[in-house]
Amino acid sequence: MTTLTRTEEPFEALPRPGTLLDAFERTVGLRPDRTAVRSHDGRLAYTWAELADRVAAATAGFVAAGVTRGDKVALLVRNRPEFYVVDLALVRIGAVPFSLYASSSPEQHAYALADSGAVGIVVDPALQRGLEGVDLPVLRVQIEGEPAPGWRSLADVVDAGAGTAIDALPRPEPDDVATMIYTSGTTGAPKGVLLSHQNLLTCAEATLTTQGIAAGTVTISWLPSAHVGDRLGGYALPLYQGLEVVTLDDPRQVVAAVVDVRPGYFYGPPRIFEKLRASFDSWVLGLEPDRAEEVRAALRRGQERVEVEQAGGTPSPELREATQHDRTGVFRPWLESVGLDRLRTCVVATAPNPGPLMSFFHVLGVPMGEAYGSTESSGGGTAATPGAIRIGTVGTVSTHMELRLLDDGEVLLRGPQIMKGYHGRPEATAAAVDADGWLHTGDLGSLDADGHLSIVGRKKEIIISSSGKNISPVTVESAVLSASPFIGQMCCVGDGRPYTVALVVLDAEYARGWARQQGRGELSLEELSRDPEVLAQVEAGVAAGNARLNRPEQVKRFRVVPGEWLPGAELTPTSKMRRSVILDKYADLIEEMYA
Template structure:
């Protein structure tokens, strides 16, 4: 049998491997679909959509939480030949108007709670299919299925889909304006899946959790598309707060997370150990984590593990670490990965020390998600691995990393000028990232080209590197924006992590865990000052944060300061907090301006 060249062909081959195996499930398995049921529903959805006139050249939008029903609907759209894409559930009506207008979709399939917002958008939507109810003017999923005609030729329809058809649209974060719709083809997807599989193997029946929004390319590729091509079993996590329970329920064999999730998992483990009531148990945990930290430190320094340390780690693993991995649900993980943003090497080192194999990856929506990775046993902490097979790279004169190959997007939807700016005539994608490559082909991300800090003395610095060093040193720091462009020294705006704030308040008997109260609490300031000092210790002198202020607010995804994928909106931040930034550079130290603990801490 020839290799599939569309997502539809891949799904049909995968669904036939073991039709009675569970393909998609909820936490606990109370709601599940076998591959047979999944395939049957795909056929029904495709027939119903065909009756609405949906086929090749059409576009269908989805707006819903992570749920079992998403998968047959999404894959059903694909089988009509249409382009299926998801929108972030937090988008306002005016943002939906722009995205729907750019995508050109006539149909939206959504949860009832979003119907009114979709209508307020004013977009020319002809049909709203509602999953969990039938508000006036909408149709239900069962009604959609019932619309399918008996003479609908399902086989001919999905076989007519071509590799260069647009499979999905992925809307970028929009840090500098309206989001751009990245067009990903079926050929892009199949090339990505095969190149990824060659480095991080995926097998039928591998277990994974879906908890990121399906509008995020990381969720679409690592869950939806890898499932279609290789048959992984997915457990949907409708709320991020349920992720710890999902991990224990699933014991995933492959797993990925954005850096903030890894950082929170690390903080939760450390908090659990520090608050273990049994002194003897806590002593054992402290010993094992100490051994793990020594192993991680050696790996961070790229030093060989001594036979003595290896033997001690094996003992710690047998007695404690294996139990700890099982307790958090990552004991059966063959490989894990971190991506979407740089992760502090210390965080990766922590999990390496625990015996959880992580590969840091690099990529972007314009490259169909993952563009570089390496097997965890070949990983070098701080590196994002090597380019995936089949991809070419080169570094432009100004240091920008350029990529060419089968993962490169078709273009930006209805944006020929922006497409031409990103894709040159020779097919090179201008990534906007600065990466370095060593003699063995290992890549290291420096930063976004446009975001590099150049201080008053002309020194180029990566704000992400500085920010990661501070975040790695303090769980209280939820977000940090390094300031220093054209300035004599670096400072920072710091925002407290909302979840850690609640834990801190409970531990210290504080009745109020609001950002305003905690930002003025001397204990919180002192703790963050120690974290800034610890982070500074890992940075060169010119990179170090000399002053900081803790803002009396929490930054929400999709707000003024961060995108829906938690990327900093640096220009809006600089404009919104201009007064706070100027106070950081004033000769007189204001009450809200603090210095690292090794200088002094002002409360």
């Protein structure tokens, strides 16, 4: 394992800058020789001063190429240091850079380019094939390599701009659009969400001050830059506070990257942490019996402490001392082996997070909190404050924001983080943000007496059974997923049906680890999905989950389907479930469960 030496810096709350450009220039002045961004593979790294030099050169190049204030420019670029050069250069001009998902189809790329009116596109050569047959803007730039016919290299654009004056360029204003992020399009055609500099910076300020993220903290940019999670956590926060960003160009390798990087700040959807939890269970399976029992005893002690703290009590000095020893001793080898030993801030967002998963990481001493927001709210809305995390909630309303619930439970947000609107869609904007400035999120929630928000589902995803019972699929899935390490993913079905059924996908890592421990390591994941012993374990998990649910919610039948659900197919690029895709794919199997 690579040994890293880092100097822990104290958190300092910096004044909120007016624009992303102001934030960038301030950080360059404060930390010129510190690392700004580096690639996980070690290929490239920039200090803040080096990044500033490259941004200035690229700015001149894009000006010479004809890009002007307000122009939309598409970026189909993996997470890599060059992204920051291009994006910040366009921001300096006052243009509007927006990212395309690498997993999108050519038809989806064509839609975004046409809808945005993009004047240019910048691509990573590895993703260029995804543009075959697409009508492209005139300005076409490749990040590296020999340019294809009709394309220019970024180096050529930069060289052609040498000598072009940029000092007189008008500076962006706080209310100017800084970026556009397209929605997933699961409920209709994708819409371009227009986010201003102040939208992003007020959200960044709230996150930094709530979480106490210090300058120099290392984080990983791994979510697609087309997602608000990375636009905030991997871009706005680092520019504002001077974080060190490690870029990962293959998000499928994020768990391995965490091992190498050992971040101080990490953010992501629950699926990543479910994989880590499965890794822990596999680790325990491989221990000698006495050592495994020591770990299980430590887990029991830790769970006792978490339950006392969550109930508002104070653990006894003996319990605190014992569990602190467990965290720094018993659990330490595993925490080091998966790269979580230097974690100071951990935020789970973008998808529902089962409470038992949170409890598990709190037992280990991992400072895991939840946050809630949407693209339309710049990724912000609520957040858990370290030291006051209430498991099962997504925290309290963020700094500068207001929150209210309608009578049907829909969550409304208002504040400076709310988008400027949808690009070219005034009617859709008016439908999403009412005349009083409230964003209607479409999410259903509840508030406890202390203002902690719990999200119970999506308004449009609520299942109404044939007997008229309202069922939140998220509630059902969370209860069952947390009941068995064998269950990796699950989709609850039951709209208009007499009872609830489920499609289940095995947790690949845990199932394979179990098979090896049983001396059956030769079994494939598909074979394991049909194995009677595995099915019995899944059935026990479903039964345990059902015990936490009321009768209409309980899963009456289930089927284990082979393989894994992956981003770009059954999942969105950020691992949210595409229910309509899953329901279509397994329509026959679903009908079989109701036969």
